[in-house]
Amino acid sequence: MRVMGVMTVMAILPKLCLAAALSLCATAASAATIEVTIEKLEFKPAVVKARPGDTILWQNRDVMDHTATSKGNFDVVIPAGKSGSTVVKGDGAVDYTCRYHPNMRGQIEVGR
């Protein structure tokens, strides 16, 4: 269960690239990677701005596992000392939290 989030993201990425060939590749070329550091049970920065197609990359600097979880959107497990990512979809403000530490809160402001 804990591995599912990362596995899902890793399984979906290559399929997306295969499925939509040129148009998606053009989009992907301009897509950004936005890094969020997890340190001392906090997402830093807690609020990031992103566009659809951008990647959020969480770097876990803690000695415990965390997740970045937004119900219905994504559920990424970020093991201690490792990273995890998701591709941004949709529009508007997406709140997320850590399933293990509900006090940890972050937000992705998705705009165009």
Ligand SMILES: [Cu+2]
């Ligand atoms: Cu956590």
